[in-house]
Amino acid sequence: MNEFTNYDEISREKWQNLYKTSIAPLTKNELESIRSLNDEISLQDVQDVYLPLVHLVRLYKKNLEDMSFSKGLFLQKIVKTPPLIIGISGSVAVGKSTTARLVQLLLSRAFKKLSVELVTTDGFLFPNQVLEARHLLDRKGFPESYDMERLLQFLYQIKNGEHCQVPIYSHEIYDILPEQMQEIDNPDILIVEGINVLQSPQSQLIYVSDFYDFSIYVDANEAIIEKWYLERFDSLLKLAESDESNYYHQFTKLPYDEVVALARDTWAKVNRINLKQYIEPTRNRAEIILHKTDNHHVDKIYLKKF
Ligand SMILES: Nc1ncnc2c1ncn2[C@@H]1O[C@H](COP(=O)(O)OP(=O)(O)O)[C@@H](O)[C@H]1O
Numbered sequence: 001m002n003e004f005t006n007y008d009e010i011s012r013e014k015w016q017n018l019y020k021t022s023i024a025p026l027t028k029n030e031l032e033s034i035r036s037l038n039d040e041i042s043l044q045d046v047q048d049v050y051l052p053l054v055h056l057v058r059l060y061k062k063n064l065e066d067m068s069f070s071k072g073l074f075l076q077k078i079v080k081t082p083p084l085i086i087g088i089s090g091s092v093a094v095g096k097s098t099t100a101r102l103v104q105l106l107l108s109r110a111f112k113k114l115s116v117e118l119v120t121t122d123g124f125l126f127p128n129q130v131l132e133a134r135h136l137l138d139r140k141g142f143p144e145s146y147d148m149e150r151l152l153q154f155l156y157q158i159k160n161g162e163h164c165q166v167p168i169y170s171h172e173i174y175d176i177l178p179e180q181m182q183e184i185d186n187p188d189i190l191i192v193e194g195i196n197v198l199q200s201p202q203s204q205l206i207y208v209s210d211f212y213d214f215s216i217y218v219d220a221n222e223a224i225i226e227k228w229y230l231e232r233f234d235s236l237l238k239l240a241e242s243d244e245s246n247y248y249h250q251f252t253k254l255p256y257d258e259v260v261a262l263a264r265d266t267w268a269k270v271n272r273i274n275l276k277q278y279i280e281p282t283r284n285r286a287e288i289i290l291h292k293t294d295n296h297h298v299d300k301i302y303l304k305k306f
């Protein structure tokens with residue numbers, strides 16, 4: 001069976017006309033907020049692709065509320081609507097965190113009174129010290145480098161309305177920040193972004209995907225993702241140039257062609273293998289697949305039929 005049998009393939013042209021008239025155009029302030037999030041984001045894409053996407057999320061939210069209400073009638077007790085959890089997955093450097101921040105911003109605009117929080121699953125990576133002791137430093141990002149049970153527990157606590165603390169990963173120090181936590185206090189909507197969002201710990205009976213009400217897989221051709229990875233590596237190096245505490249600072253001293261070779265090698269030996277073996281196989285668990293081409297231009301969207 002074809003991997004996409006279970007999906008409707010929707011061209012960008014068709015998608016951008018869905019619900020067009022019922023979505024208010026972006027205001028000047030909103031445009032500025034998007035620009036400050038990432039000035040490379042195409043505003044045309046926001047209008048044509050991401051606004052209809054947020055409109056779709058509205059439908060899932062309504063569905064969750066209706067179901068909680070109906071369950072309450074059946075059980076003859078008040079059942080509080082749990083937070084809506086949205087998972088965003090895809091390869092390293094495909095644009096997950098940019099998509100997640102954009103969706104957070106657009107959802108906050110669509111639901112002005114609701115709180116929309118964002119958590120990245122790199123906070124659930126084991127600290128370097130643990131990875132080192134388990135000889136897993138060069139497996140960072142692979143399933144065994146994450147504390148998946150802790151991620152599962154966190155998702156359960158969020159659905160249960162509990163206050164949670166999440167560790168924070170820093171790309172600057174290439175490790176979990178010691179003694180710093182992100183506080184998540186009973187949000188109405190939680191976005192969870194990361195390469196492992198649709199993966200399940202092997203020993204668990206509960207699937208991580210059971211907790212998502214909506215999920216997005218950001219997809220692109222592998223050669224294009226490699227290009228984005230190399231470009232991001234380059235910008236990380238520029239940011240690290242005058243900062244000796246930054247993990248990437250050590251690479252700024254190397255000749256340029258050596259740096260490029262190193263980044264290519266990391267892509268080929270780590271991130272590409274991870275994509276092929278563990279990330280891409282979870283693609284068809286997502287509700288929506290956003291397919292991107294050059295310049296992060298979304299050309300097609302797949303929506304799960306059932
Ligand atoms: N929609 C977009 N438009 C333009 N550039 C983007 C877009 N999404 C991501 N990028 C760029 O691509 C690179 C990877 O994006 P990022 O969100 O960091 O990926 P990930 O979180 O998947 O590792 C970054 O340099 C980012 O600025």
Ligand SMILES: CC(C)(COP(=O)(O)O)[C@@H](O)C(=O)NCCC(=O)O
Binds near residue numbers: 094096122141266270
């Ligand atoms: C920490 C990560 C696994 C997380 O990926 P991201 O969420 O940034 O796409 C990744 O950025 C990473 O560090 N991979 C290990 C190999 C490398 O240095 O690229």
